[in-house]
Amino acid sequence: MRYLLISFCFFFVGCASYPENNNFIKREISDLVLKNTYFSDKQKDYIYKATINVNDKPFGGVFIVKKIRNNNHRVVFTTEMGNKIFDFSFINExxxxxxxxxxxxxxxxxxxxxxxxxVLIEESPLFLNAFSSNNYAVFETKIYDKRHYYYTISNQIHKIVRSGKGKEKVIFTFKNTDNFIANLIKIEHKNLKLTINLKSI
Incomplete structure (x- = not known):
């Protein structure tokens, strides 16, 4: 009987949502706006020195994001010599x-x-709920049917968490932000050997 009670406790804790596990406080959303401006300027080429580690194998080079038009971005990763590693296009969905x-x-x-x-280029993600957590306003969103939580201060995004089963699955951190440009970006997967580090150049 005691074992059964402990099992039920673990079951319910494990099924708790990400906001519940992090003690978020629900907020009214009528006066809140979420906008990701980090890659939103069509006049600018966003260029980063990049290191992508996949299964402990590093790939280094130059990472470029270009907004072609609304809802249309090109993401290119090349070697230092300019040889392509990958080249992706996002057009609407x-x-x-x-x-x-x-x-x-x-x-x-x-x-x-x-x-x-x-996640990096989505300017207006589907906005579901809003919360407070310490000094952050946290927005719950959905991208590709996955829950994401945007941690913001004064409308500036500092961190995005993709969650699953109430836990952090992927963490996006943005540092040294200046004029709505993130000079340092890190993408860290918790359950995979994959990290992406970007430094603006």
């Missing part, structure tokens, strides 16, 4: 692989990169 290096041409990996980069 469509995703296109223009090129990818053979070593990375795995359907699972491409799908993961698609989801990660969609």
């Amino acid at each position: 469509d995703f296109r692989v223009n090129y990818i290096l053979e070593d990375l041409n795995k359907k699972i990996l491409i799908n993961i990169l698609k989801k990660d980069f969609k």
